[in-house]
Amino acid sequence: MQTNQNDIELLEDKAKAEAIFGNSALAQMEEMNNQVPLDYFNQFEARALHAIKKNKTKATIFNIGKYAQLAVAASLLIIAATTFAYIQSNKSEQPASIALNMQEIPSEEIDSYVNANEEIAEIDWQSEINKEGTNLESLNTHSIKDSN
Amino acid sequence: MNIKDKALNLYGELLSNFVYMFSDQELILQFKQSSQKEAAFTQLLKRHQQKVYYQIKRMVTEHADADDIAQQVWVKVWNKLDGFKMESEFTTWLFRVAYNETLNFLQKQKKHHLQNVSADNLDYENAATTQDGPKSAQIQIALEQAIKQLPEKQRFVFMLRYFEELNYEKIASITGTTVGGAKANFHQALKKMEEILKAR
Numbered sequence: 001m002q003t004n005q006n007d008i009e010l011l012e013d014k015a016k017a018e019a020i021f022g023n024s025a026l027a028q029m030e031e032m033n034n035q036v037p038l039d040y041f042n043q044f045e046a047r048a049l050h051a052i053k054k055n056k057t058k059a060t061i062f063n064i065g066k067y068a069q070l071a072v073a074a075s076l077l078i079i080a081a082t083t084f085a086y087i088q089s090n091k092s093e094q095p096a097s098i099a100l101n102m103q104e105i106p107s108e109e110i111d112s113y114v115n116a117n118e119e120i121a122e123i124d125w126q127s128e129i130n131k132e133g134t135n136l137e138s139l140n141t142h143s144i145k146d147s148n
Numbered sequence: 149m150n151i152k153d154k155a156l157n158l159y160g161e162l163l164s165n166f167v168y169m170f171s172d173q174e175l176i177l178q179f180k181q182s183s184q185k186e187a188a189f190t191q192l193l194k195r196h197q198q199k200v201y202y203q204i205k206r207m208v209t210e211h212a213d214a215d216d217i218a219q220q221v222w223v224k225v226w227n228k229l230d231g232f233k234m235e236s237e238f239t240t241w242l243f244r245v246a247y248n249e250t251l252n253f254l255q256k257q258k259k260h261h262l263q264n265v266s267a268d269n270l271d272y273e274n275a276a277t278t279q280d281g282p283k284s285a286q287i288q289i290a291l292e293q294a295i296k297q298l299p300e301k302q303r304f305v306f307m308l309r310y311f312e313e314l315n316y317e318k319i320a321s322i323t324g325t326t327v328g329g330a331k332a333n334f335h336q337a338l339k340k341m342e343e344i345l346k347a348r
Contacts, residue, residue: 006315013334017310020342025287030311033206044201044215045193048222049186055223 172238179229189229193222196239199312200246206307207250207300208257217253221246236321243322247304254300290348294341301325302337309334 018026170178170191178188200221205214224245232241295303301323308314308322320330 010309010313010315013309014313016338017306020338020345021291022287025291026310028288029291034202036201036211040215041197041201044197044218045190048193048197048219049190051219052223052226055227 173234176229176232176234176238189226192225192238196242197222199239200242203243203304203307203312204246204250206311207304208253209296213253213257217246217249221249224249237318240318240321243308243318244324247322250304251300290345291341294344297344298337298340302333302340305330305333306337 170188172192172195175188175192178184179192197218201214201218204217204221205211208214208217221242225242228245232238295306298306305319305323308319309316314322316327316330316334319334320327323330323333325333
C-alpha cells in the first residue's frame with residue numbers, strides 16, 4: 001500500500017518536471033550524462049583499488065596505533081613533569097641552604113680563611129713571577145747569541 | 149585459447165556469478181572479516197559504481213571531475229565500511245558519502261570558477277538566439293543552465309528523485325534532512341527552474 005502510494009507520488013513528481021521541460025529534454029540530458037569513455041567502468045575498479053592502496057600506505061606511515069600513541073604521550077608527559085619538578089626543587093632549595101650556611105659561620109673563621117688565602121695567593125704570584133723572569137733571561141741570552 | 153585458459157575463464161565467471169548472489173549486507177560482513185576484504189569490496193564496487201558515478205556527474209558535469217570524486221568516494225567507503233552499522237541500506241550510506249564528497253568539491257570549485265559561470269551564460273545566450281538549431285536543443289541548453297543555477301542541495305534532490313527514482317525517505321537520509329524537507333527541496337527546485345526558463 002505504502003509502496004503503491006510512493007510510486008504514484010513519484011509518477012506525479014516526474015510528470016511535473018516533464019511538464020516544465022518536456023520528456024525528451026530530460027531524457028537527452030540523461031543520455032549525455034551517461035556517456036563515458038570506452039571501457040571506463042571496467043578500468044575504474046583497478047584504479048579505485050590502486051588509489052585505496054596508495055592511500056593506505058600514506059596513512060600507515062604515521063599510524064602507530066592507539067595504545068602506542070597513548071604510551072608515547074604518557075612518556076613525554078612524565079619526562080616533562082620530572083624535568084619541571086627537578087628544576088623547581090633546585091631553584092627553591094639552593095639559595096636557602098647557602099644563606100643558612102653563611103649565617104652559621106662565625107666571622108672570625110671567615111677572617112682567618114681570607115687571610116690564609118691571601119698569603120697563599122701572594123706566594124703563588126711571587127713564584128710565578130720568578131719563573132717568568134728566568135724564562136725571560138734565558139730567552140734574552142738565546143737572542144743575543146743568534147744575533148752574533 | 150587452450151583448455152586450461154577456458155576452464156579458468158569459466159571458473160572465474162562462475163565465481164563472479166556466485167558472489168553476485170550475495171546481498172550488500174552479506175558482502176559488508178565478508179568485508180569486515182578481513183580475509184575476504186578485497187573480494188567483497190570489489191563486488192560492492194562493481195555493483196554500485198555506475199549509479200554513484202552518474203549521480204556525481206549530474207552534479208559536476210565534467211567526466212574528469214566526476215571520476216576524481218568517484219575515486220575519493222570509494223576510498224572513503226573502504227576506510228569507513230568497518231564502522232558502517234547497517235542501520236540504513238548500503239546504497240543510502242554510499243550516496244551520502246557521494247553527496248558529501250560532491251558538495252566538498254563544488255564548494256572548492258565555487259571559489260575558482262565564478263568567471264566560468266558568466267562564460268556559460270554567454271554560451272547560452274548565443275545558442276538561444278540562433279534560429280538554425282532545433283527548438284529541442286535550445287530547451288536542452290536552457291534546462292542545463294536552469295539546473296546549474298539551483299542550490300546544490302536542491303539540485304542533488306532533484307537528480308535523485310527524477311533520475312534515480314528514490315523515495316523521499318531515502319533522499320532525506322542521504323541529504324541529512326527530513327522527508328518534508330526533501331519534498332520541499334524537490335518542489336522548490338521545480339519552481340525555481342520554471343522561473344528561470346520563463347525569465348529567459
